[in-house]
Amino acid sequence: MISLSLTEENYLKAIYHLSDGGQNEVATNAIADHLETKPASVTDMIKKLAQKKVVNYQKYQGVNLSEVGMQAALMIIRKHRLWEVFLLEKLNFSWDEVHDVAEQLEHIKSPLLIQRLDIFLGHPSFDPHGDPIPDEKGIMPELTTVPLKLMEHGAKGKIVSVSDSSSALLRYLEKIGAVIGAHIEVLEREEFDGSLEVKINHRDRVFISEAAAHHILVTTV
Amino acid sequence: MISLSLTEENYLKAIYHLSDGGQNEVATNAIADHLETKPASVTDMIKKLAQKKVVNYQKYQGVNLSEVGMQAALMIIRKHRLWEVFLLEKLNFSWDEVHDVAEQLEHIKSPLLIQRLDIFLGHPSFDPHGDPIPDEKGIMPELTTVPLKLMEHGAKGKIVSVSDSSSALLRYLEKIGAVIGAHIEVLEREEFDGSLEVKINHRDRVFISEAAAHHILVTTV
């Protein structure tokens, strides 16, 4: 078992998110921005992480997680999201109060604690925002996606992709905040034209045409 | 509000315990033993804590908590014991599994978290071992003590004092582990002589005469 400091864990988590779950290489500056530190510090730490073999690193070519590093990152994310569920569901936190605390709790080192917390919470697969929670082996739950068009009145979810790249649509979606990752809730469906009134990220109500709704894929938790 | 590092918090907690809640001065070596570090390191840290005015310190004369330091120590103890209650009552931990985890959780910095956890647990005044939990102002709950002699069959508590200093009694109590702070449970009461069969620290059964039981004060949680 590799042992990681709190700081090292934060680097792994940053690399996980910035690489989109390991898909792309991550730039030094991106990590520095994300962690509000300096590029020189990032280089130092990356070298250390490379020595520990939790990242793959080639000078000037960016970093990414190794197998071991990915597993470690997934465990941190698992812990983070389980604690989020706990704070929101059991301790009546609101979303804006959750982040800082979960950020601390995710670093508690005790496999038993997480195992028991998971049981206590009823083995949740998604946190209340629809983010998937990796299981004890680091496997992400399948997320079933549905076109926004087919969603029921009152249904909630997260936008995962837009299957049309016409820039007019993308510009409109961008403008109303309907970007990938945004939370979305169906408020009303107009029968005469099939358009939807939705709430994006718990903010204002906006309208989306049936045609557009056809191209927006949403996870249903 | 003074900000304390994890290490500084551990020093304050150590001083609190070693001074018996602030009653005696604490020696450098005692802290070093307790925290498994070296006396030289302790001196360094004490100087820092003295500068922050959380301890009172005179070279070579030992150290104790200041008002501010006492308050900080009590908050750490509050957090520790609330987490213990949570782990034992909600997550089904056993006592031997609790310590390491509570030791980590007590350093999470979030007044809101503790406030909500306290509510969630129903404002407990004592942890499951009978240790008092300071309230949000740092005030320890009154502990009502009863002579062991008067305790009911099945009653549990902690020994707080022995109101007789005959060395024969003390030697006997020492031998069976019935020291101050020990957990005690009344198993049987012999009617013919008033002697009690008790369990000390969850270990073996031992007998205590009515006369001795008269002098042993126990907290009843």
Added chain:
DNA sequence: ATAATTTTTTAGGTTTATCTAAATTTAATA
């Protein structure tokens, strides 16, 4: 293709919490 810009790395320095070894103060003992 070369120059200019941006990104990344290196070099050298700081702070926190440690350490060892040596010096000093206090306490115990003869």
Added chain:
DNA sequence: TATTAAATTTAGATAAACCTAAAAAATTAT
């Protein structure tokens, strides 16, 4: 009380995680 022993403090060093400033590599623009 003088000496020895124990406890404590000082001095100087180390490792982790950061920093600034300067050098090197990669990218972009002319």
